[in-house]
């Protein structure tokens with residue numbers, strides 16, 4: 001296991017962090033899916049026994065059970081071996097006092113007097129506005145002063161401008177962002193990552209495998225990897241890309257079984273900051289281009305075509321279709337598109353009025369594309 005200094009905080013962390021949003025599950029007597037506690041506790045402890053020193057949980061993971069099980073796993077001396085992070089669910093706040101109430105509830109569930117990192121969870125523009133109106137700085141100051149949290153941080157899902165706004169609004173100890181070689185120009189972006197480094201804010205990375213998709217590339221992308229001299233696996237390329245950045249402290253992986261854990265541990269034994277040479281970096285770019293070339297619809301997301309009089313979410317639909325094609329996943333019955341259907345904004349609602357096609361700078365045959373997408377989904 002590689003260890004890196006956690007910014008200016010005076011301690012090191014393992015490069016691989018234990019995420020607890022995809023713990024092993026089982027059906028309970030009522031037929032509901034719950035965490036398989038015995039397996040989950042064994043998994044977390046096996047990770048720590050093998051050198052992991054960063055454990056990440058959050059209020060909503062596994063329907064609220066993750067914090068509880070993480071707390072159980074950290075008994076018997078394991079708590080002292082790790083830095084523990086959990087997060088404030090901004091969406092659950094009804095009033096300012098809820099911040100303190102929920103933090104206390106979380107400490108109780110985890111059964112610990114303090115957490116090392118407390119993150120404002122999934123921050124975006126609207127949530128930042130709410131946090132400002134709730135005087136979040138006073139809340140963090142109080143929680144730091146009374147010792148319930150050791151470090152204040154935030155996790156993030158919005159665009160670069162929003163990331164920079166939040167980054168520079170407070171003296172954060174850490175920021176957690178989504179970053180992988182397909183998304184290095186999305187959300188916080190590589191530019192945001194570098195800005196955090198410059199500001200002395202270490203980064204924790206989530207979705208390094210894009211929800212697992214980068215571990216299972218489509219055949220043409222896989223063929224590129226297999227032809228490469230290094231013989232790195234798909235997972236190794238994804239982790240090696242992120243690990244190359246000195247700004248990154250810990251890379252979270254939500255592991256569900258021992259095999260995944262052991263594979264990750266083996267990979268992280270060989271990862272270092274600056275571990276990719278120029279040819280490797282060029283190859284990762286080639287992989288990204290190979291993924292992007294799989295997108296069949298040249299929609300740029302400019303949104304000139306919306307609103308559609310029938311409320312068809314044209315760019316959202318095209319983006320969803322492109323993503324599935326890019327990752328080599330099945331469109332028929334797609335879960336993501338299913339939500340668009342459920343909300344009544346799907347391709348089947350198009351009545352062919354043509355208003356969108358006249359304004360599309362890419363001259364896309366939108367009506368035909370929507371018909372094709374609808375047909376393939378059913």
Ligand code: SF4
Pocket residue numbers: 308309310311312314349350351352353354355356357366367370
């Ligand atoms: S052609 Fe279809 S998608 Fe385009 S504006 Fe008309 S109803 Fe909406």
Ligand code: SF4
Pocket residue numbers: 298299300301302303304305306314315318359360361362363364366
């Ligand atoms: S106008 Fe064309 S390119 Fe722009 S979002 Fe709509 S479909 Fe995509």
